[in-house]
Amino acid sequence: MSRKSFPYKPSGGDLRDLEQPGYYAGYSTLAQKKHWEAATRELVTHRVDKTPSTIRFFSQEEADVLTAIIDRLMPQDDRASMRTISVLPVIDERLFTNSLNGFRYEDMPSDREAYRLGINAINEMALSRFDQSFIGLPVHRQELILKSLHDGKPDPEHPTWQRMPVHRFWALLMEDCVTAYYSHPWAWDEIGFGGPAYPRGYMRLEHGLPEPWEKDEQRYEWNAPADSLSELDEEGAPPEHSSLHGHGGTH
Amino acid sequence: MPHRLGPMQTLPSPMQRFADSDPVDYCIVGAGSAGGVLAQRLARAGFRVVALEAGPFWDTEKDWVSDEKGSHELYWNDLRITGGTHPLALGSNNSGKGVGGGSVHWAAFTPRLHPSDFRVYTQDGVGADWPISYWDLKPYYELLERELPVAGPAWFPWGDPHGHPYGPHPLGGVGDVLVRGCTKLGLRSVAGGPVGILSASHGDRPHCIYRGFCLQGCKVGAKASTLITHVPDAIRHGAEIRAHAMVARINLRNDGRVDGVVYIDREGKEHFQRARAVIVSAYSIETPRLLLNSACTGHRHGLANSSGTVGKYLMAQAGNVVAGRFDQLIRLYKAPPAHALTEEFYETDKSRDFARGFAVQTVGPLPVAFAKQMVAAMGAWGWGLRRVMMDYNHWAAFGVLGEILPWQDNCVELAEEKDQYGLQVAKVTFNLHDNDKKLIEFAKNKVMEIMSAAGAKHVVQEARFAHLVGAARMGNDPSTSVVDKFGRTHDIPNLFVCDGSILPTQGSANPGLTIQALAARTADYLIKQGENIFFSNRRDLSEPGIRYDLSPPYTHFRGNPRIA
Numbered sequence: 057m058s059r060k061s062f063p064y065k066p067s068g069g070d071l072r073d074l075e076q077p078g079y080y081a082g083y084s085t086l087a088q089k090k091h092w093e094a095a096t097r098e099l100v101t102h103r104v105d106k107t108p109s110t111i112r113f114f115s116q117e118e119a120d121v122l123t124a125i126i127d128r129l130m131p132q133d134d135r136a137s138m139r140t141i142s143v144l145p146v147i148d149e150r151l152f153t154n155s156l157n158g159f160r161y162e163d164m165p166s167d168r169e170a171y172r173l174g175i176n177a178i179n180e181m182a183l184s185r186f187d188q189s190f191i192g193l194p195v196h197r198q199e200l201i202l203k204s205l206h207d208g209k210p211d212p213e214h215p216t217w218q219r220m221p222v223h224r225f226w227a228l229l230m231e232d233c234v235t236a237y238y239s240h241p242w243a244w245d246e247i248g249f250g251g252p253a254y255p256r257g258y259m260r261l262e263h264g265l266p267e268p269w270e271k272d273e274q275r276y277e278w279n280a281p282a283d284s285l286s287e288l289d290e291e292g293a294p295p296e297h298s299s300l301h302g303h304g305g306t307h
Numbered sequence: 308m309p310h311r312l313g314p315m316q317t318l319p320s321p322m323q324r325f326a327d328s329d330p331v332d333y334c335i336v337g338a339g340s341a342g343g344v345l346a347q348r349l350a351r352a353g354f355r356v357v358a359l360e361a362g363p364f365w366d367t368e369k370d371w372v373s374d375e376k377g378s379h380e381l382y383w384n385d386l387r388i389t390g391g392t393h394p395l396a397l398g399s400n401n402s403g404k405g406v407g408g409g410s411v412h413w414a415a416f417t418p419r420l421h422p423s424d425f426r427v428y429t430q431d432g433v434g435a436d437w438p439i440s441y442w443d444l445k446p447y448y449e450l451l452e453r454e455l456p457v458a459g460p461a462w463f464p465w466g467d468p469h470g471h472p473y474g475p476h477p478l479g480g481v482g483d484v485l486v487r488g489c490t491k492l493g494l495r496s497v498a499g500g501p502v503g504i505l506s507a508s509h510g511d512r513p514h515c516i517y518r519g520f521c522l523q524g525c526k527v528g529a530k531a532s533t534l535i536t537h538v539p540d541a542i543r544h545g546a547e548i549r550a551h552a553m554v555a556r557i558n559l560r561n562d563g564r565v566d567g568v569v570y571i572d573r574e575g576k577e578h579f580q581r582a583r584a585v586i587v588s589a590y591s592i593e594t595p596r597l598l599l600n601s602a603c604t605g606h607r608h609g610l611a612n613s614s615g616t617v618g619k620y621l622m623a624q625a626g627n628v629v630a631g632r633f634d635q636l637i638r639l640y641k642a643p644p645a646h647a648l649t650e651e652f653y654e655t656d657k658s659r660d661f662a663r664g665f666a667v668q669t670v671g672p673l674p675v676a677f678a679k680q681m682v683a684a685m686g687a688w689g690w691g692l693r694r695v696m697m698d699y700n701h702w703a704a705f706g707v708l709g710e711i712l713p714w715q716d717n718c719v720e721l722a723e724e725k726d727q728y729g730l731q732v733a734k735v736t737f738n739l740h741d742n743d744k745k746l747i748e749f750a751k752n753k754v755m756e757i758m759s760a761a762g763a764k765h766v767v768q769e770a771r772f773a774h775l776v777g778a779a780r781m782g783n784d785p786s787t788s789v790v791d792k793f794g795r796t797h798d799i800p801n802l803f804v805c806d807g808s809i810l811p812t813q814g815s816a817n818p819g820l821t822i823q824a825l826a827a828r829t830a831d832y833l834i835k836q837g838e839n840i841f842f843s844n845r846r847d848l849s850e851p852g853i854r855y856d857l858s859p860p861y862t863h864f865r866g867n868p869r870i871a
Contacts, residue, residue, distance in 0.1 A: 077693075077697070078697050079697060092373065093368070093373075093526070095368065095369060095370070095371065095372050096372040096373045096374055096377070099372050099374055099377045100372075100374060100377075103376075128689055129688055129689055130689075130692070130693075131689055131690055131693065155379070155384070156384050156385070156386060156398075157382075157384060157398045157399065158382055158383050158384045158385065158386075158387060158397045158398020158399065158402060159386070159387045159388070159389045159396065159397040159398055159735075160386060160387075160388055160389070161388075161389055161390065161394055162388050162389065162390030162394070162734070163390070199689070202688075202689075206686065206688055227682070227683070230679075230682045230688060231679055231682065234675060234678035234679060234682060234692070235375075235376055235675050235679075237678075238674040238675045238677075238678045238696065239374065239375055239376035239377075239674075239675055243674065243696075244674065246696075246697065247674060247696050247697055247698075247699040247700070248638075248699065248700045249640055249673070249674050249699060249700075250518075250519075250638070250640055250641070251373075252372070252373030252374060252518075252520075253373065253516070253518035253519075253520075254373045254516065254518055254520070254526050254527060255314070255516070255527070256516070257516025257517055257518050257527075258516070258517045258518060258519075258641045258642075259517075260641075261477055261478065261479040261480065261517055261641050261642045262477075262478060262479065262480060262483055263480070263483075263635070263636070264480055264635060264636025264637050264638045264700060265636075265638075266638075273636060273700065278694065278697065280689075280690030280691065280693070280694060281690065284689065284690045285689075286688050286689020286690045286691050286692070287689075287690050287691045287694070288685060288687060288691035288694060288695060289686070289691075
């Protein structure tokens with residue numbers, strides 16, 4: 057689904073059509089699946105092999121806009137098309153089954169309504185600022201609009217953000233995106249995460265040492281597209297989001 | 308395949324089944340941290356006990372996975388409304404559903420409260436005093452530390468210094484960072500516990516394998532949850548644990564005593580379970596919600612609420628997460644997330660401008676949780692997020708665990724909206740007050756300093772909250788509290804509350820061990836009182852004396868070894 061139209065100028069060499077981005081070349085969590093217990097093996101392989109293909113919650117138009125948004129929030133232009141991780145179908149599935157995270161902020165509508173309102177607002181912002189639908193915009197202009205939401209200063213203004221706090225919508229959207237992406241074993245390979253490890257467990261706990269079946273890090277210069285607005289701003293203070301959507305307790 | 312509780316235990320069969328019309332002695336609402344311990348104790352003492360649990364009865368081999376996203380069902384995911392100036396994230400953050408409750412997904416840190424925690428008002432002029440002292444609870448801490456059992460350092464230097472029955476776990480990468488940072492700053496630290504995680508096999512439970520999925524339900528069976536520590540023993544002694552039973556309201560008779568609860572089964576059918584006494588152990592949101600939803604003639608503002616404090620004084624702990632990036636690899640997913648800590652800042656320090664303090668603990672976010680933290684802490688998105696996540700193995704993370712004081716305006720009320728059972732959902736309001744804000748600011752900066760001292764090149768933090776307690780607090784004064792020091796409601800002689808909601812203050816210790824210790828103490832009281840609970844309205848507040856003969860098998864140790 058991912059649109060490969062990004063002006064891609066990596067200074068570390070050509071980083072497109074990669075089977076496996078990241079610093080752990082040749083590492084595969086899925087290759088270890090015979091060492092996992094049955095319930096986990098079934099769940100994770102199902103996630104890889106059986107991505108839901110029919111969109112049931114969003115309309116086709118909403119799905120198209122949201123796909124373009126997700127392509128900027130969770131860009132995968134560096135990944136080979138056969139190794140792209142599905143994000144939209146996972147969000148659609150959650151909303152279709154109305155699977156909640158256990159709470160709703162009092163100043164927010166339901167998750168379902170929040171998505172409908174947010175997608176519509178982003179598209180109308182594109183029309184009012186650039187006279188073009190969000191999907192039709194060049195990547196840089198799409199990023200300008202999304203960056204304004206990220207910064208909590210929607211540009212242009214849109215009445216939806218009077219009804220729904222923009223930072224909460226942003227958090228909802230980002231959390232759903234990262235949940236879909238980083239629960240996929242190809243993303244575990246990308247970041248060098250050990251993945252499921254029951255019943256075998258780990259034996260090298262200290263000094264970041266790899267298990268015999270893990271790989272050591274092999275770093276190289278990795279650069280995001282030079283003109284991307286979503287590169288980390290190391291100096292800039294992050295916006296104070298305070299506690300977000302369901303995080304998973306950490307302690 | 309038999310129903311498994313960990314890889315080596317199976318669900319005792321057959322389990323006692325009580326008819327709805329059969330008046331049991333005790334109906335316990337919620338089979339979590341407190342409910343599991345209560346059911347086990349009361350069943351051993353010969354009472355007829357049924358625990359009604361809203362969620363499923365987990366078969367750990369079939370239902371649990373080594374996967375973040377796949378563990379969604381462990382949490383209380385039904386709708387709640389959250390608001391206030393600092394709204395609490397609920398769901399996976401702090402609320403369990405299913406037999407074992409929150410103990411299924413806790414990280415299993417088991418520090419005790421300090422003696423000072425029981426006298427906060429007397430010592431600091433803020434918060435509240437408890438109706439009991441640390442010394443009343445100490446024997447129960449020791450008992451539960453053996454029953455979980457707890458692995459940890461031989462010498463825990465803070466509060467009332469103590470040792471632990473099982474030896475500490477080997478050091479993981481994040482624990483190493485915490486010890487290093489603290490040592491650099493001259494702060495004492497401990498590692499390898501105290502945690503309710505086995506460092507050696509115990510009875511029919513294997514030792515930890517360091518795979519890092521504590522918060523996703525420990526399939527290994529090494530991490531203590533009442534599902535595997537107390538519930539099997541409860542069933543073996545005749546208790547019934549009835550899953551998929553959502554209690555809608557408690558029924559009050561004309562004579563001012565309760566006689567059972569209305570619950571809804573998984574088909575949506577309503578039942579009335581008769582009981583001679585009811586114990587609500589549904590935790591800090593569902594306990595007050597049930598009491599409020601049980602309002603009836605003569606109790607228009609909810610059961611046991613003549614004081615107006617049901618739902619009030621809800622607490623969560625400051626749980627800011629501080630993450631630091633190191634040049635060398637850490638691999639923070641290995642070893643239990645709960646691993647090392649320091650309580651050097653736990654007590655009130657007159658040189659600071661706030662009362663009470665905080666602990667610093669390791670956390671071990673797996674990829675999805677870590678990505679969410681980077682979204683919040685760094686404002687990461689798009690390519691920046693992809694880049695920072697590629698460095699996942701270079702990061703370590705600590706959690707602040709800070710004491711937020713009990714405030715009347717932090718509360719659980721009923722919202723207009725209804726859930727799938729047609730019951731009004733909880734509305735949770737949470738506001739930070741001046742002392743809380745100063746404490747958080749200081750704690751956050753101190754933890755960032757520890758992370759930097761350990762050698763982190765880049766340190767970021769995210770504001771969040773951890774745990775829940777309060778909202779049905781205990782006290783001596785019936786006009787300012789809901790229950791007495793044994794969990795008996797001031798208003799209704801055979802209605803009890805026993806869970807985290809009865810805590811008057813929370814200290815800077817993870818609440819799980821304290822909740823279970825209080826449950827064992829309440830059980831001893833009920834057993835001592837015997838039939839009086841079912842007939843008499845007289846309130847006997849004499850101490851019951853601790854029973855050492857009611858522990859589950861394999862947990863009869865003589866004491867907790869310590870280097871004194």
